[in-house]
Amino acid sequence: MDTRPSRQTRQKEAVLRSLVDSGRSLAPAEILELARAEVPTLNLSTVYRQLRTLHEEAQVVRVDLPGQAARFEAPCSHAPVRGHAHHHHHFHCTACDRVFPIHGCPGGIERLAPAGFRVEQHELTLRGRCADCAGAAA
Ligand SMILES: [Zn+2]
Ligand SMILES: [Zn+2]
Ligand SMILES: [Zn+2]
Known part of the structure; x- marks a missing residue:
């Protein structure tokens, strides 16, 4: 067989x-x-x-x-943070178009919402140049 x-x-x-x-x-x-x-x-x-x-x-x-x-x-295998399921964000390199996960969250974003609003989720994307592209430009 x-x-x-x-x-x-x-x-x-x-x-x-x-x-x-x-x-x-x-x-x-x-x-x-x-x-x-x-x-x-x-x-x-x-x-x-x-x-x-x-x-x-x-x-x-x-x-x-x-x-x-x-x-x-x-x-992602990163551990949950303070009882919250781990979620992460992303960095988008606008030069090479690659996307890298960022295993962290600044937290406290809920406070930006108007009074009485309840935030249930958020997404964050940082944009710029990755280390490779930032180095190449220098
Ligand atoms: Zn890049
Ligand atoms: Zn992660
Ligand atoms: Zn977050």
Whole structure:
């Protein structure tokens, strides 16, 4: 009997591994580039298909930044903070278009809301140049 992992499984693992290894929020095209090192036959539509399955199985998290196409990242392993489920924010480099998670939250953002309003969630995106791009410009 053939016990090798199926092609589907190898594709899925390559997609997941590229997200875990990069530690970033990746666009499908970036995932394709990384995962191809492992599974050269991958193409963009297989990446989308595997992402859809992984998302349904809660193995990846979808990141929707304003005005940006969806990116994906591996679930964060950072611990909950003061009893709140860990959530994190993102840094978008406007030079190379890469997105990096920021594993922290300033907190207290609720206080910005008008009196009587109840904030239930928030998102924060920092924009600028990542270390690579800031260094290149200097
Ligand atoms: Zn950059
Ligand atoms: Zn995190
Ligand atoms: Zn936050």
